[in-house]
Each structure stands twice: as C-alpha cells, then as structure tokens.
Amino acid sequence: MNRKVLILGGGGFIGSAIARILNARGNYDITIADIFTRDQDDDEFMAFIESTNIKLIKGDFTDASLFDDLDKDYEDFYMLASMIGVNNTLEIPHEIIRVNTALIYNSLEWLKTTSVKNVVFTSTSENYSGTIERFGYDIPTPEDIPLCIDKIDHPRFTYAVTKMLGESGFMNYAKIFGFKCKIIRYSNIIGPKMGFKHVIPHVVQRFLDNEKPFRIFGGDQTRSFCYIDDGAMGTILAMENESATNDIFHIGAEEEITIEDLIKEIGKHFNYSGEYVNAPTYPGSVSRRCPDITKAKTVLGYKPTLKWQEALIPTVKWYVDYFKSHEKTKNNSFEEPGKFFSDKK
Template sequence: MLKRILVTGGAGFLGSHLCERLVEMGHDVICLDNFFTSQKANVMHLLDRPNFELIRHDITLPIWLEVDEIYNLACPAAPGHYQYNPIKTMKTSLMGSINVLGMAKRCRAKVLQASTSEVYGDPEVHPQPESYRGAVNPIGQRACYDEGKRAAEALFMDYHRMNGVPVRIVRIFNTYGPRMHPYDGRVVSNFIRQALAGEDITIYGDGSQTRSFCYRDDMVEGIIRMMNVADNFTGPVNLGNPEEFTIRELAELVVELTGSRSRLISKPLPPDDPTRRRPDIALAKSKLGWQPTMPLREGLERTIAWFRSIDISHYRPPTPRY
C-alpha cells in the first residue's frame, strides 16, 4: 500500500538515503529539514520526482501536515554538530518529538524515533542489549545529545501508553557512507578527509577504544523494516554492525585504502567518550529478520570514492576547532 510519509531531517546523511528508498518504493514522501547541519544537495536529485516534496522548516516549531507515517530523524547526530549548539540539539530532541508525536496522534499515524546508541553512555555492559539502561553523564558536554535522545524515548513511550500512538524506536549505532558531512566530527569522515588531504590523522586517546561501523544501506533497510514490522512491537531495537574495531585499526585501514602517507598522531580523549561500543542485535534478527551485510573494507571503499568525487570547499566546518 502506498503511503504519505514525512521524514524529518530528510536532507541529512541518513535521512536523504531514507527519502530516496521511500521514493523508489512509490510512496508520497515529504522531506522536512531546516538545513542546520544538512545539505540541500543531498536531495537535489529527488526534486523533479512527482512523489517527493521538500519543506524548509524547523521541527522545534509546530507544523500541520496530513500523513500516514513519520520517520523522526531530525537532530544533529555528530559530536562536531551537536556540541556546536547544545541547547538547539536538546530542543530538537524534546520539542521536535512533541511536535511529531502530536501530529501522529492527530493523524493516527505511525511514528518512528531515530534514537541512538549514545543512550547507553560509556557502557558497563558489553555488547549492549536493549535491556541495558546505560551510564550517561547528565551534565557533560555530550549530555545535550545523550539525554535529549533518552528523554525523546520516554516521550514516545508515554504517547504510546497514554494516547495509543503507534510508535517504533530504533537505537542507531555508528553509521557511515556517502553523503556524510566531511566536517561532522565523526571518526570515519575525519579520517578519510585527513587522509585524502595528506594531513596527520588525529586519534583521540591511544586508539584502543572500539566502535562498530554499519554501512548506510544496511541501516536504512533496518529502519524501514522496523517501521513495517507486523505486530505491535515498539522497540527499542538496536540497529548496528556487531563487528568491533579499534579506532587505530580503522585509521590504519583508511590510510591503506586511500594510499595516503598520513601519520597517526594522538590527542587527549574528549570528556565522556565511550571506551567500547558494540550492539547486541539479537532482537533485530528475531523481530525484523535483519542483520548488516556490508563488510567494513568494501563500505569504506565506496565512502572514500564519494569523498574523492565532491568539492570539499562546498562544505562548511561546523566549529572553529575543525
């Protein structure tokens, strides 16, 4: 069945790929974005499609639309972006959620919240299952994002329990791929940008901290499957790649794949930076029949090819320190 679908944050890295998939599926897609951290270029190729519409709007302000489904992806998701304006980040998570949930209640629409692995903080349990409640510093530099997303999950479940709104919650682990903002502060984009420029590659700490990297196509597939899951399963459900790599291993692989002569240099670890991060995806496997398929090496090759194809001068660093 074809639906009218709203994607907030639809011009962002993941949002633009989600819009692309939904348009190809034939749905009537409304992309809403305020372009705080995203690029209009990400969705330019969709503007002439009859089933795609772009609206410039800040989701912290109310908007009235008639839709069947809402994917709520609106929020700066990278440290370089969400720490640039932490109050704006928190407003987007809280007020944005209230606005999309109000719309979903009025329209009787299904609504999916793009939450994050950051709700687990610096985890004391490894890998992280959905039952783990996290170890988050509520007054730290990352709290605007971590606590904003945790509060948004609470709002989604309260609207579900109190008003019967059909909600879905996914917790997204590190994701990468073409259309990443080169200056978003994420480790993959930092390393590729520095390697292609022949600059020193900055590793924070000794590089022994770990992450799990999921390619964008796998992530979009998981998000769509969660929205369309048959029963009343609300989640939350982890979406991410369970393969674990150290930051140093990632840096060395990027240097190899780019053919760069960049050196690895170390800087102090930022406050509250998680030491380990790896999803337990047993629930996604059982409920959604989903697991990632893209190997890191191949995904990085595709991402590096995209970075080589862009004019990096068209992208603005979000903060002076980048």
C-alpha cells in the same frame, strides 16, 4: 493504495536514504519535512526529488505551527529530525537541548491530533554508553540495557539526554494515544553524505592534507560501523513490522573494531606508509561501544549486507571527491580534540 509516509528530517543522511528506498519500491506517497540546512544539500538531492512525486515541506519544525501544514492521515511517521554532532554538543549544548526537545515535543503533541498508525523515533547508542562505562555492561549490548549518562553537567551528554526524553516520550504517548511505536538506536551509520562532523570525513581530510606523522585520537577505543543502506533498511523493517509495537531495536553492525583499525584501513585508501602516533580523544568519548543486533535480526529479519571495510570504499571515495572539488568551509574543517579539553564545562 499507496502507503502514505512522512519523514521528518528526511533531507538528512538516513532520512534521504529511507526516501530513496521507499521511492524505488514505488507504492508509497512520500512527504519529506526538513529545515534543509545541511552542508551537502545539493543539486543531486534536488534532482532526485524532482524526478519523483515526493512532496517537500521546508521549515523549522521547532516552531509548532509548521505542523499545521502536515496532513493528519499518514500511515507511517519517521521521526529523524534532530540536531547532531559531537562538536555541536561541546560548542552549543543549549541549542542541542532547545532544538531536540522542541522537535520531540512538537511531534508528540501533533501525533495526538492525527490518525498516524506507525511511528519510528530514531535514537542513539550514546544513551547507554554511560552504563557501559560506569557499570561494565555487556558488549555487544542488547536493547534491555538500562540507560545512563556518566556526568549530568557535561555538554557532550546533552544529545543523549534529549534522545532519552524522546524514547520515553514516544513510547508513553504511543500507549496513551494508540499508535504503534518503535525506537531505533543507531550505532555509527556511515556512507557518502553522512555529514562532516564525524571521524571518517575528519580523517579523510587529514590524509588529503598530508598529515605526518598521522595522529590517531583515542586509537584503542572501539566502535562498529554500518553502511547507510543497511541502516535505512533496518529502519524500514522496524516501521513496517506488524507484530512489534512499543519496542526498541539496535540497528548497526556487530563487528567491534578499534579506531586504530579504522584509521589504518582508511590510510590504505591513500597508500599511506608513514608513521602513526597516538593522541588523546574528545572528552566524554566512551571507550567501547558495539550493539547486539540479534533482536533486529530475529524479529525484523534485519541483515547488514556490507562489512565495515566494504562500507568504507564508497564513503571514503565520496569525501575525497567532495574535498577535492569544494573549497573547505569552516563547517567542514577538522577541530582538534585538544581544543575541547581546556576550560569548557
């Protein structure tokens, strides 16, 4: 019998990658529920859906009544729906709070009424960046790090606050209402169609605009970058792992690189030989971040296949092609970090 799966937020970057992998395996009944408002909701995705038996339910799941359209007997529930993006946290933090809290609360209350067996809630490495910043915790960072945000009134942290609510909510509802729950904390999953409010599309756009000298915002900050297929596979491995329950996994890549490394590598794709200059980055941006993925490797058998330089190749190509063939929209355009240093609280 096919395994019955619901992916809330399955129209997005990671959710659609999960759907493609499960569909290719062939023994799943997949339902994708999503509001479908992303910029790149495209013909290619719809053609993919039409070539499959995947069921689509379109709607805004901050409205609890939409959960009435869902079945009750999914084996697996991937909860990926969320409002994301640094720009959104800085410009509309109240919407981050409203949307993410409602999606989490509605999902949890719906789960109480279902026979769903396995749940993955997707969280973020931003939940512990405050701990690293304030208390100097280990990098690479394992799952047992205490979660902390640096400044409670800073809009940048509204996203992490909602993800902490989700982690606590899903793990505690799981214990009371008897489903298996895994929390995935992603660190910078990259690939084609990752959205436009990320460092890579911004940088690609600026190289295409022939920015000279090329500014590197926060060049000494560090991150790690993991290819989408690896991130999606890590999520599926966590969902389908029989032994782990109420467990947290850091999914990402373990090589810590500087933003300067990243930008200069992207520059090579454009044969850029001009000058680079350093500039301050977005407020609230942490100086170092890299996950320890040992637990995911040993418990789940997770094994990233692409190095960050390899992951950049299809990613940069997709954005170059996209920007060359589409009129830039306001949504796509790069916003200078300096804009957010003004008087915004």
